[in-house]
Amino acid sequence: MKLRNSFIALAVGLLSLGSGCNDNSGFIDAEDTQRVPALNPATLSPLSNESGSVRAYVGTEVTVQGFNLDRVGAVTMDDQPVELTVQTIKELKFRIPALGHAQNDLPYAVKLRAYDSQETQIFAYDYFVTIPVTDAVVTGYAPAGGTVGTEITLSGRNLGQVTRVRFGGATVEAALFTEVDEEGGFVKFRVPAGVSEAPDTEVAIAAEWGTQTIDVTGATPFLLHVPVFVALEPQPEGTNSAIGDELELTGRNLDLVSAVKWGDAALTVVEQSAEALTVRFPASIHEAVPAVQTKALVAEWGLSEPAQAETLAAAWRLDTTPSSTVLVPEFGKMTVEDGKFYLGKTVTVTGANLSAVEKIEFRYDAERLAATVLAGATDSELKFTVPEGVTFDAASEVSVVAVYNGADEAEVGKATVYPFYYYKDLTIGAQDGSNTAMAFCVPDRGGVIPASEWKELDKYAASDAMTAAITLNKAVITEAQYYEVPPYFFSTFSGGYLTLQSPSNSSSQLKNFKVDGTSITGGGSMYGVPVVCFRALKTTTSAENKIIEAVKGGTLETMISTVRASAGAPKYATDFNADDVVLVQYVTYAYGVKNPTPDDVCRQGFIHVKAVTEAAATGRITFDLYWSKTLNE
Known part of the structure; x- marks a missing residue:
C-alpha cells in the first residue's frame, strides 16, 4: 500500500510553511x-x-x-x-x-x-x-427435495453457532445434527418426521443462533415427499388372504415405500411405481404355525432409522397354510455391467415369476455366499449384486442359485466371477483450484471425491504421523486407526511433472489442494495416513508384459502377482504415458520397508491410463481401475 502522507521532522530553524491542510500531506503549518x-x-x-x-x-x-x-x-x-x-x-x-x-x-x-x-x-x-464476519451465515442448502430422513446440508460460515433448525413446524435441535463442520462451513441434519401428511409439500427452513433467525430456503422452499395411500377396503367378514395372493395398494409417492410387512414378515414386491404397489404374501410365511392368523399390515418408508411406519390395516387375516399352487420362477438371461461378473457389479436377470425369488446365492466348493437382491423386483426382472466375500483369488466358475417358496431352489445359471473390482473412466486432477471436484481417487468406494471431503476421509493425517521414508510411525497411529482410513491416491504437478502421488509419499503435496483458495491442510506440510506405492509397468519383463496385455485386453483373471511397487511417484511422459499401465499397492499396517513384499500388500490394483491432459497445475489423468479384494491384513 502506498503511503499518502509524508513525514517532516520539525526542528528549530525549519523554514516556516504556509497555512492550511492537505488531506494527503499529513501536516499543516503553525507559527511555532x-x-x-x-x-x-x-x-x-x-x-x-x-x-x-x-x-x-x-x-x-x-x-x-x-x-x-x-x-x-x-x-x-x-x-x-x-x-x-x-x-x-x-x-x-x-x-x-x-x-x-x-x-x-x-x-x-x-x-x-x-x-x-x-x-x-x-x-x-x-x-x-476490518469488521470480521462473526455472525452465522447460510449461503445455500442441498438437496432441494426429499423425504423423511433425507440428509440436508446447510452451507455457509460460522455455522457452529446454530443451535437449532426449524423445518416447517418441526424443530431439529443441535444435538440431533448429523454433522457440524469444525470450521463452521456446514451443518447437516435429517428431515424430521411428522411435518406433513400431504404427498408433496413445500417446506420453509430456518436456522437459529443466539437470538437471530436465518431464512435458509427463501424463495426456494424444500419439497417434501411422503407416501400417501388410498385406504384399503376391509376384508369381508369370514374371508382372508392366502399364501401366494397379491395385494394392490394405490396412492401417491408409493415408490418411496421400502417394505410392506404382515406382522414381522416382509411381503414380496411384485411391481412398484409412484401410483401403485403390488405385493405378494410369500411362501416363506408358511414357516409359521399353519392357521388363519391376524396381524397388522404396515408399510415402511423413509431414509431414517428406524424407518417410518404407516399402518394400512390394524388387523389383516392370512391363512398361513402353504399354497397348493406354488409360483415357480423361470430364468432367462443373466446380463452384467461391463460384461463380466466383477465384484460389486449389478446383474440383471429376466424371466417369469421372478418376484417369487426370496434369495440369491453364489455356490462354489462348500461355500454359500448370499447376494444382495435389489429392491423393485418384478415378475419379469430382478437385479442383484455380485457378492464381495469370495474366497478364491483367480477367476472361478460359480453356480447362481435362487431360493423361493421358503426352501425350494432353482439354478439361475453358471457365472465366472472375477475376484476384484473394475471401475471405468475415473478422472483425477492436479492441485489447481479448477480441479477441486476431482481431487482424490478412493478405490474402495469406486470413485473420486472432492478436496473438500479430504478432512473427513483422513482425519488422522498429521505432520508427525508418517516419516519421509513413508514407513508408518506406529507410536502415533494404531492399527485400527490405520485401517479406518480408506486407501486413496491423487495427482499433482510437482517439479515440472504431472505425477501420481501417495498421501504418505511427500509432506509437501497435500497442502497444494485448496478449497475456496485455502489449503485443505491449513497451509502446513502434512503426510497422509495410508501408504500407497506405485510402479509404472514396462514390457521389459515377461511378468510385467503379461499383466499389461491382460489389463489392456480385459483378460485379467487374478490380482496375485510377484511384481512389486516402490515408493516413487511416477511421472507423466517420463515413467508413463497414455495407454500405459501402472501398478498401485496399498500396504498393510505391518509394512516396514520401502518396497512392499507380497505379504505387505493389503490391496492392489492396476491403472490403465486412458488419457492425460497435461496443462501444468491443471493437468488431469483419466483411467480405468482394477482393484482387488483384501489380500492380507
Missing part, C-alpha cells in the same frame, strides 16, 4: 514550528492495508510515532472520536471505535485524522479497518 505535532504514518502499527494481509479491527490499539504528540488535541476515525490510551511527546496510542459498518470479508477504508489543541486538522490518512 517547534511545537506543532507531527505524526509519522510509516510508524502506524498495525499498518493495515487494503488487501487484508495486515488487518486492524474495532477495539484494536493502534500505535503511531512522531514529535510533539503531547500537543495532539483529538484523533478521529471517520469523524468518530477515538479513545487515546497513551499520549507522550513521541508516541500516541488509541483504540479503533465502533464504526457502524456491516460485517465484511475485505477491510473498509476509513479516514484517520488528528487535530491540535485549537481543533485544527494536522494529519489525515487512509487507514483500513
Whole structure:
C-alpha cells in the first residue's frame, strides 16, 4: 500500500510553511514550528492495508510515532472520536471505535485524522479497518427435495453457532445434527418426521443462533415427499388372504415405500411405481404355525432409522397354510455391467415369476455366499449384486442359485466371477483450484471425491504421523486407526511433472489442494495416513508384459502377482504415458520397508491410463481401475 502522507521532522530553524491542510500531506503549518505535532504514518502499527494481509479491527490499539504528540488535541476515525490510551511527546496510542459498518470479508477504508489543541486538522490518512464476519451465515442448502430422513446440508460460515433448525413446524435441535463442520462451513441434519401428511409439500427452513433467525430456503422452499395411500377396503367378514395372493395398494409417492410387512414378515414386491404397489404374501410365511392368523399390515418408508411406519390395516387375516399352487420362477438371461461378473457389479436377470425369488446365492466348493437382491423386483426382472466375500483369488466358475417358496431352489445359471473390482473412466486432477471436484481417487468406494471431503476421509493425517521414508510411525497411529482410513491416491504437478502421488509419499503435496483458495491442510506440510506405492509397468519383463496385455485386453483373471511397487511417484511422459499401465499397492499396517513384499500388500490394483491432459497445475489423468479384494491384513 502506498503511503499518502509524508513525514517532516520539525526542528528549530525549519523554514516556516504556509497555512492550511492537505488531506494527503499529513501536516499543516503553525507559527511555532517547534511545537506543532507531527505524526509519522510509516510508524502506524498495525499498518493495515487494503488487501487484508495486515488487518486492524474495532477495539484494536493502534500505535503511531512522531514529535510533539503531547500537543495532539483529538484523533478521529471517520469523524468518530477515538479513545487515546497513551499520549507522550513521541508516541500516541488509541483504540479503533465502533464504526457502524456491516460485517465484511475485505477491510473498509476509513479516514484517520488528528487535530491540535485549537481543533485544527494536522494529519489525515487512509487507514483500513476490518469488521470480521462473526455472525452465522447460510449461503445455500442441498438437496432441494426429499423425504423423511433425507440428509440436508446447510452451507455457509460460522455455522457452529446454530443451535437449532426449524423445518416447517418441526424443530431439529443441535444435538440431533448429523454433522457440524469444525470450521463452521456446514451443518447437516435429517428431515424430521411428522411435518406433513400431504404427498408433496413445500417446506420453509430456518436456522437459529443466539437470538437471530436465518431464512435458509427463501424463495426456494424444500419439497417434501411422503407416501400417501388410498385406504384399503376391509376384508369381508369370514374371508382372508392366502399364501401366494397379491395385494394392490394405490396412492401417491408409493415408490418411496421400502417394505410392506404382515406382522414381522416382509411381503414380496411384485411391481412398484409412484401410483401403485403390488405385493405378494410369500411362501416363506408358511414357516409359521399353519392357521388363519391376524396381524397388522404396515408399510415402511423413509431414509431414517428406524424407518417410518404407516399402518394400512390394524388387523389383516392370512391363512398361513402353504399354497397348493406354488409360483415357480423361470430364468432367462443373466446380463452384467461391463460384461463380466466383477465384484460389486449389478446383474440383471429376466424371466417369469421372478418376484417369487426370496434369495440369491453364489455356490462354489462348500461355500454359500448370499447376494444382495435389489429392491423393485418384478415378475419379469430382478437385479442383484455380485457378492464381495469370495474366497478364491483367480477367476472361478460359480453356480447362481435362487431360493423361493421358503426352501425350494432353482439354478439361475453358471457365472465366472472375477475376484476384484473394475471401475471405468475415473478422472483425477492436479492441485489447481479448477480441479477441486476431482481431487482424490478412493478405490474402495469406486470413485473420486472432492478436496473438500479430504478432512473427513483422513482425519488422522498429521505432520508427525508418517516419516519421509513413508514407513508408518506406529507410536502415533494404531492399527485400527490405520485401517479406518480408506486407501486413496491423487495427482499433482510437482517439479515440472504431472505425477501420481501417495498421501504418505511427500509432506509437501497435500497442502497444494485448496478449497475456496485455502489449503485443505491449513497451509502446513502434512503426510497422509495410508501408504500407497506405485510402479509404472514396462514390457521389459515377461511378468510385467503379461499383466499389461491382460489389463489392456480385459483378460485379467487374478490380482496375485510377484511384481512389486516402490515408493516413487511416477511421472507423466517420463515413467508413463497414455495407454500405459501402472501398478498401485496399498500396504498393510505391518509394512516396514520401502518396497512392499507380497505379504505387505493389503490391496492392489492396476491403472490403465486412458488419457492425460497435461496443462501444468491443471493437468488431469483419466483411467480405468482394477482393484482387488483384501489380500492380507
